[in-house]
Amino acid sequence: MTRVLMIGAGRMGGAMLKGWTKALGDGFRFTVIDPHADWQGLGLTPGPQLLLGRTLDEFPGDHTADIVVLATKPQNLETALQGARPAIGAGTLVVSIAAGVATRTMQDAIGAGQAVVRAMPNVGALVSRSVTAAFANPEVSPAQRDLVAELFASIGAFSWIETEADLHLITALSGSGPAYYFAFCEAMIASAIAAGLSDEVARVLAIGTLVSAGRLLEDSGDPAGLRVMVTSPKGTTAAALDALGDGGALGALAARALEAARARSVEMA
C-alpha cells in the first residue's frame, strides 16, 4: 500500500486527487489536508482509501507517508511543509507542484538527504488530460520515480526532464499554456460576434473548432503538416494565416508570451 499525503486541495490538488482516486486502485491510500476545502464541491467522498481533514492531527496513529504531495500556492509552501513534517520520514518522497520553488529550497527546509520531485502539471488534470513534466533530485530512487510516473500518467501524459531550470520554460509552455488557447478562443468569439454572428453560434463554432483541432493534433503530432493539409494556396485559410503570421508576427508573439511567463517564473523563484 502506497501512503500518499496531499497538502492543499484547491484547483490543481483537487483535480489531481479526483483523477487519482478514480484511476488508481486500492494500492494507494490518500490522506488530504486542506483547511477550507469544499470536499463535496471537489467531488471527493471520504472512505478507507481517502481520508479528508483540516489538519493532520485529526488522524490518529503513525503519519509517515511514502509520498507527500505539496499542492499549495508557492507562498504557502513553507507552512505546508511544516504541516507535513510528521509525515516526512527518511524514506519519504516529497513532490511539489508549486511553480518556482526549487528542490534546493525544499531540501533546505526539510533536510539535505530528502528525495524531492518538482512536477508541473496543468489544468487538463480536471478532465484527466494533464500534461506533466517533472524533475527529480539525485536522492529520488528508481522505485520512487516509477511511483511518480504512475501517479501523473494516470491523469494524462507524463515526462521526466533532467534539468531543473527547464521548469521555468515548461511552466510558460504548458503550465500557463491552457490560458493562451482560452484567450485566443475568446478573441475569435468576440471577433465573430463583432463581424455579425450571434453569440451562441460564434461560441459553439469557435469552441468546437478548437476541440477538433486539438483532437487532430493529438492524433498526428504534426501541427505544421496539419496546417499545410487544410490550407489551399490562395484560399480563405491562407488569407487568414497571412494576416495572423504577417512578417512572422505570430511566431514573434508566441516567443514574447513564452519569455514573459518564463521571466515571471524566474522572478518568483
Ligand SMILES: NC(=O)c1ccc[n+]([C@@H]2O[C@H](COP(=O)([O-])OP(=O)(O)OC[C@H]3O[C@@H](n4cnc5c(N)ncnc54)[C@H](OP(=O)(O)O)[C@@H]3O)[C@@H](O)[C@H]2O)c1
Ligand atoms: N492552477 C494551475 O493551472 C496550475 C498549473 C500548474 C501548477 N500549479 C501550481 O499548483 C499549486 C496550487 O495551485 P492552485 O491553483 O490549485 O491553488 P489553490 O486553488 O489556491 O489551491 C491551494 C490550496 O491549498 C490550501 N492551503 C494553503 N495553505 C495550506 C496549508 N498550510 N495546508 C493545507 N492546505 C493549504 C489553500 O487553502 P486556502 O485557499 O484556504 O488558502 C487552497 O485550498 C500552485 O503552487 C501552482 O503554482 C497550478
